Structure formats: C-alpha cells, structure tokens
Amino acid sequence: MLSNLVYRSRARVDLTHDDLVHIERSARERNEDLGVTGVLLFDGSYFCQFLEGPEAVVRDVYALVRNSRLHHRVVTLLEDYAPRRRFADWGMRLLNVRASPQEQIVSALHGALKPGVDLPRDDRAFRLIRAFAAGRWRDHAMDGDDPARWTFRADPASVIHAPPPLASDTCQFALQPIVDTTAGRISSLEALMRGPTGGSPQSCFEALSPEQYHRFDLEAKCHAFELVARMGGIGKSKLSINLLPMSLVRVPDAVDYLLDQIARHGLTPERVILEITEEEAISHFDLFQTALKRLRAHGVSLAIDDFGAGFAGLSLLSRFQPDKLKIDRQIVQGIHADGPRQAIVRAIISCCSALGITIVAEGVETPEEWSWLQAAGIDLFQGFLFARPMLNGIPAVNWPVPVAETH
Numbered sequence: 001m002l003s004n005l006v007y008r009s010r011a012r013v014d015l016t017h018d019d020l021v022h023i024e025r026s027a028r029e030r031n032e033d034l035g036v037t038g039v040l041l042f043d044g045s046y047f048c049q050f051l052e053g054p055e056a057v058v059r060d061v062y063a064l065v066r067n068s069r070l071h072h073r074v075v076t077l078l079e080d081y082a083p084r085r086r087f088a089d090w091g092m093r094l095l096n097v098r099a100s101p102q103e104q105i106v107s108a109l110h111g112a113l114k115p116g117v118d119l120p121r122d123d124r125a126f127r128l129i130r131a132f133a134a135g136r137w138r139d140h141a142m143d144g145d146d147p148a149r150w151t152f153r154a155d156p157a158s159v160i161h162a163p164p165p166l167a168s169d170t171c172q173f174a175l176q177p178i179v180d181t182t183a184g185r186i187s188s189l190e191a192l193m194r195g196p197t198g199g200s201p202q203s204c205f206e207a208l209s210p211e212q213y214h215r216f217d218l219e220a221k222c223h224a225f226e227l228v229a230r231m232g233g234i235g236k237s238k239l240s241i242n243l244l245p246m247s248l249v250r251v252p253d254a255v256d257y258l259l260d261q262i263a264r265h266g267l268t269p270e271r272v273i274l275e276i277t278e279e280e281a282i283s284h285f286d287l288f289q290t291a292l293k294r295l296r297a298h299g300v301s302l303a304i305d306d307f308g309a310g311f312a313g314l315s316l317l318s319r320f321q322p323d324k325l326k327i328d329r330q331i332v333q334g335i336h337a338d339g340p341r342q343a344i345v346r347a348i349i350s351c352c353s354a355l356g357i358t359i360v361a362e363g364v365e366t367p368e369e370w371s372w373l374q375a376a377g378i379d380l381f382q383g384f385l386f387a388r389p390m391l392n393g394i395p396a397v398n399w400p401v402p403v404a405e406t407h
C-alpha cells in the first residue's frame with residue numbers, strides 16, 4: 001500500500017549549511033534506492049517533510065529520520081494512504097522557504113507533481129506543506145519545554161499509611177494525587193475503588209442487577225470518605241470520587257446520601273470533587289441535571305472524567321460545564337510527538353479557558369508529555385510520572401526540579 005507521512009521538526013541550533021547539503025544528498029540517494037519520494041521544507045529553524053512510498057519503507061525511513069542528531073522535537077502531523085504518488089522523481093528535494101517567496105515554493109511544488117496528478121484543494125498533505133511554506137502553522141502549533149531541563153525527585157513528606165479497613169468491608173480505596181506542578185502542591189486525591197482484598201474492583205460489580213449496580217456504585221463511596229477519616233484528614237487537598245451518571249438518576253436519594261456521608265466522615269462538600277465518568281449513556285438528562293444542581297448548591301465541585309474517550313465528549317460539555325475537565329490518557333499518551341493530539345488538546349485548552357474550566361491531564365507517564373502539556377498551559381497532572389495510586393494511603397509524589405538546582 002502506498003503510504004504518506006508529514007512531520008515537523010526543529011533544527012539543532014548549530015545546524016550548518018554543509019549539514020543541509022549532507023541531509024539532502026544522503027536522503028535523496030537512500031530514498032531513490034528504496035522507492036521513497038517527497039519534499040523537505042526548511043524555514044531557517046524548522047523542517048517540514050513529506051514522504052511517500054511503500055508503507056514499511058516509509059516507516060523505516062521515518063525511524064531513521066527521527067534518530068538524526070541534526071534535529072529534534074519531531075512531531076508527526078499526518079499518516080495516510082493514497083492511490084498514487086504525488087511527486088514524480090524527487091527522491092528528496094530541499095526547498096528553503098525563507099530564501100524564496102511563497103509563490104515560488106508553491107509553483108515548485110506543483111512543478112514536482114507527477115504528470116497527470118491533479119491535487120484536490122482539500123488534499124491534507126498539500127495543505128500542511130503549504131501552511132508551513134506560508135508560516136501559518138505557527139498560529140496553532142508550539143514547541144514544548146525542553147524535558148532535559150527537569151529531573152523528578154520523590155518527596156516522602158506527603159506519605160500517609162492509613163490503618164487497614166475492616167475485614168468485612170465490600171471494597172477498599174487507593175488514592176492517587178493530582179498535582180499542581182507550578183505551585184508544587186497536591187491539588188486533590190482521586191479515590192480509586194479496589195476489591196475487598198485490594199485487587200481489581202471487577203468482582204464487586206459482578207452478579208449485580210442494574211438497580212443494585214448503581215446503588216453499589218453510590219454507596220461504595222462511603223468507604224472512600226471513611227478512608228479519609230481513618231487517615232485523620234487529607235490536609236488542604238480535595239478528595240475526588242468517581243460516580244456513574246446514572247447512579248445520580250437511578251438511585252432516588254443519591255444526593256442526600258452523598259451529602260450525609262460527606263458530613264458523617266468529617267468532610268465538607270467544598271472539599272469533594274465529583275468526577276462524572278460517562279461510561280454509559282445518560283438517559284433522563286433532566287434528573288441528572290437536577291442532581292448536579294443540588295450538589296453544586298451545597299458546594300461539591302464537578303469534573304468530567306476521561307474527556308475524549310467513550311461518550312465523554314463535546315456533547316456532554318455543551319450540556320453541562322464542570323469546574324474541571326480531565327483529558328483522557330489516550331489523548332495525552334505520546335502528545336509531545338503527535339500533531340493531531342496536540343491540535344486537539346490546544347483546542348480543548350482554548351475552549352476551557354473561554355469557559356473558565358480547569359484542565360487536568362490524566363495518564364501522564366513521561367517527562368516529555370508533561371513538559372509539552374505544561375508549556376501548553378495545563379497546570380494539573382495525574383499519572384505514574386508523579387505517583388501511582390496507593391492502597392489505603394497517600395503515596396510520595398515525584399516533583400519536577402530544574403536540573404541546575406540539583407547540582
């Protein structure tokens with residue numbers, strides 16, 4: 001299958017003219033041998049390259065390109081398939097967009113098209129290349145911070161082990177910190193349900209009827225509040241709990257039950273964040289909204305969980321605006337090198353900032369992901385990079401520290 005790929009990267013600051021000549025020459029020779037065609041644009045700081053050829057070969061060449069020490073911050077913008085090649089015999093040609101007017105670049109690109117190839121105006125690859133030639137890509141793209149500037153150091157001060165729960169309890173909870181890396185504080189602790197012996201909570205829900213299922217989902221939360229009481233409180237952090245939306249609809253006294261349990265365990269509603277996990281479609285939206293209104297009126301904060309996964313999407317956000325929106329781990333994973341994910345997250349940031357909603361990035365596992373996300377303007381993070389969930393307690397947090405400060 002004929003595949004094509006577009007990426008953008010940043011040249012190393014010490015890149016010389018000879019390096020450019022070397023890149024073009026060695027790229028062309030190798031590409032001609034392998035049956036790869038394409039074009040490489042350079043604007044003095046950034047590269048944008050289009051590669052086309054058999055899928056496996058393009059993948060191998062891209063792996064080699066990504067490893068070159070002559071550039072970094074390689075971000076994949078497009079991976080696609082096409083019925084025919086666009087470029088005739090350009091194994092690789094370098095066009096310097098800073099040295100030539102845009103029209104010249106565009107006419108050079110059109111001149112390079114394979115005879116008989118008439119590109120539609122909405123050809124994505126060509127639109128990306130033209131946007132780069134025109135410098136328009138800078139409006140909606142950005143580099144992350146340099147992850148090499150940071151190291152991560154565990155702070156054991158936050159660790160708390162609670163006494164074990166009663167053996168008769170139906171479930172236990174693990175706590176995972178959601179951290180504000182700019183302020184260096186734990187913003188909230190998410191209570192994650194575990195089974196009666198601390199393993200997967202799957203067994204808790206098995207063999208429950210739909211009616212029992214939602215009641216159990218709701219009533220299990222009292223064990224999370226009870227864990228906080230056993231620990232003697234959680235300082236200034238808030239407690240995040242997850243709830244299926246239909247638990248608020250199907251269990252008639254759900255809001256009263258939650259408020260009562262919060263008070264019983266020495267917490268206040270202002271200290272609780274309710275994360276709505278939209279694993280299931282919401283029916284009776286009016287009842288759901290009535291429950292949310294009452295919770296808000298008592299001071300409980302609301303969050304949309306796993307935003308971008310399953311049903312938790314734009315339609316829910318258009319119908320109710322939470323205090324926090326948690327971007328799903330699938331969108332966060334590998335974001336520093338992924339153009340489509342970066343564009344989606346930047347649009348979410350712009351939308352949330354217009355609505356005054358705070359964003360949490362979930363599932364952050366690498367310094368590269370974190371440094372891109374925080375440069376994009378996100379302050380709150382959750383993920384293994386900072387802390388794994390800890391059963392019946394609060395784990396140590398790994399905080400980012402500038403490398404210079406560690407010497």
Ligand SMILES: Cc1cc2nc3c(=O)[nH]c(=O)nc-3n(C[C@H](O)[C@H](O)[C@H](O)COP(=O)(O)O)c2cc1C
Nearest residue numbers: 023026027030031047061065067068069070071092
């Ligand atoms: C921006 C850029 C584009 C490249 N394009 C290609 C290419 O299309 N085909 C290819 O075989 N190698 C390509 N390369 C790799 C170079 O031809 C060369 O093998 C590589 O830069 C040498 O590795 P080094 O820079 O680590 O010494 C590219 C490298 C860079 C920096």
